[in-house]
Amino acid sequence: MTKNNYLKTLVWIALAVVGFSCEDKEDGPRVQPVDLSLHVVYSSDFNGQSADGVNVTLTNVTSQQVYDGITDASGQLLLEGVPSGTYDIIARKSYTASEFEAFAGVSTDQEEVVFNASQSGFAITTATSAMTLTLESGRVGDLVIKQVYNSGSDRVEGALFRDQFVEIYNNSNDTIYVDGLYVMGALGKTSEGTGAGYLSNGQYDWAQSIGMAATDDANENYLYAKWIYQFPGTGEDYPVYPGKSIIVAQTAVNHKAPFTGNKGEAVTVINPDLTVDLSGADFEVYLAEDGGSPLESDINNPDVPNMNNIFSFGRDFILDNPGREAVAIFRSETDVLSFPAYATPNVTEIKSTTKLYFQIPADLILDAVEIQPSPTNQVPRKLATSLDATYTYVPGGSYSSQSVIRKTSKTFGDRVVLMDTNNSEADFGYFEVANPRGFLQ
Ligand SMILES: [Ca+2]
Ligand SMILES: [Ca+2]
Structure with a gap:
């Protein structure tokens, strides 16, 4: 406080005291x-x-x-x-x-x-x-990846990998709109590479990609997208309330029951208990309208909004069923299609057919989870440790029906707060059978 302000305050307090004492003396309205x-x-x-x-x-x-x-x-x-x-x-x-x-x-x-x-x-x-x-507080917490069902279900009795999904959860105390949010898989070498173009852990050394800027850390500060899908909406079309989640299905049908595929033939399952009902999913990926040769199971559920197909991989929203997958969610004011894109660092000459991968700044990532096949069968990790210090996995591996699921940290009434310490080994458990919107008990 300046000397001048201090004096003013003193004068003001003095006047106030005088005011009260006058009232008392004249027996006016007492301050009770x-x-x-x-x-x-x-x-x-x-x-x-x-x-x-x-x-x-x-x-x-x-x-x-x-x-x-x-x-x-x-x-x-x-x-x-x-x-x-x-x-x-x-x-x-x-x-x-x-x-x-x-x-x-x-x-x-x-x-x-x-x-x-x-x-x-x-x-x-x-x-x-x-x-x-x-x-009251401002928003605390954010969207997190809650469940990833990449393993799929039995090849004969189950639904193979057409029943895959990702669940995203509002772990905050305020409504969050997913409009425009991106979900991506990180590209990486799925076996240890050696020599030029590789890091000591066998992963791509993106710093050696043709045209990569040398002024930044190309490996720690960025991810390179294997696939990217974006939520539709213009800003406030798709609210996710605190403690609620959204399911992004490969295909939003009940995989427990037969349905008609895009070639007009029935897609069937022998043991419905091995797979999931995704007819109530919030979003789905539909590639058939983009041409190519999508899976027969890639049909459009008209009741479920389709994701924007930014950069697709394979014949539908295919996740790596052995578990060599790292999933991330991010927001960007800039259109991802205008981001720089690079060839993998083992490519020595860019041709018209060379596949280029969008470079996603790690700063934009809201949440990311590294998945591995198993502790004894790990592949070079794709995420910087700042994004995920460790990894998670399902013990049953490919086609086991199992999913990785984030553990509960706290509950406030009906609202569950999920563990999010950027350490997936601690934060995740697994479901014996994937369970859309379920919580680990
Ligand atoms: Ca689909
Ligand atoms: Ca649809």
């Missing part, structure tokens, strides 16, 4: 003190539970006198002898990142997370004995 019982709670996002350790400050609008305290373990604070009048009320609780993680079940890269409640010009009268303040 009130014992005020305050209860501070979290919003329904956090199940309305009581909030302890909250700093509550009441500032009298007229006198600028401050009454404050900290809520106890049951979220209560008793302020005694508060003069009736008009008050600005502020409640504030600040968490360090680790305190916040323990409370909310999601990690944060912010140093401090603050919850606030405020009321301006609130009239406290002799009739006011108690009030409740509800803490």
